[in-house]
Amino acid sequence: MAPDQLLPRKTRLETSYAFSRTFNSRNMEFYWYPLWCQTLFDLVAGVPNLIVAPQFPVWIVEKNDQLExxxxxxxxxxxxxxxxxxxxxxxxxxxxxxxxxxxxxxxxDYEPEVGAGDISFASTVPEKAAKSVLVDFAIVGLTAVPLSEEKRRYGGWRITVANACLLVEVKRFASRSLKDDELDADIKVHIDEARLDLVVQAGYLFLQDETKDSIMAIAAAGPYWSGATIHRSDVEFTMDVLSSNDPSYQPPGEQLSDREPKWNKILRLDGASSTVASEARLRTICKKMREIGDQKMNAK
Structure with missing residues (x-):
């Protein structure tokens, strides 16, 4: 008998694993990573240049520290x-x-700095004075050119563009003792935490890449999730705060503020009443990421 006839889909196993009181007795966030990793890999499996990057680092470096x-x-x-x-x-x-x-x-020889702005488990910094966050997952669009025969290394391709298309922040599931309205309310609390983190992560990304105007984002709590497109204009205040320690930064004269991104309805990846809607929404995200890649190629 084939393996797929003995066991359910991997995503169902991963969901059961994360819900297990035996293996995830402390209801930790980490146990939801396999489910989301699998979901994202499946999402872009048919798109050769879209890759899933776990623990994706986004950093900003003060301009006076960037020595060539x-x-x-x-x-x-x-x-x-x-x-x-x-x-x-x-x-x-x-x-x-x-x-x-x-x-x-x-x-x-540089130890990563861990400060109030760090959102995930650690920070990965390319420069001594860099400030950074690690995003739980990102989907990155790559553009590459083949190398000549005498320079064929690392697979024979040189990456010319790496464009983050999607940021995913995963939080732990709600308390498993809750039911009905209390459960829904606690799920939303954790989703809101992920949304706030994504706003900061988007701010870092826009400061890192001055040409980038928007980024898609998924805020998750266990198997529940909500998505939005975060625009540069949505996080102007956040970017101002993140830039405040840079001596070269010139703050604008006007008062800045953030705008709430338009987050869509919270769905469950494998919910009995929401699986179809969730899969359709994910397909839309994948389509948009492919379009972003096409636009980048056409702009070259």
């Missing part, structure tokens, strides 16, 4: 491989040993 170096624009691994190749050739030609530069030490 000779290796800017290259991945540290690429620089290291190139340097080792050149040094190996030089050593072979001259019959001498050439000490290699420890690029890994240079990149990795």
């Amino acid at each position: 170096g000779a290796d800017d624009g290259d991945d540290p691994a690429e620089v290291e491989e190139f340097e080792r190749t050149v040094q190996g050739e030089q050593a072979a030609a001259g019959g001498m040993q050439v000490p290699s530069n420890n690029v890994e030490e240079e990149v990795g």
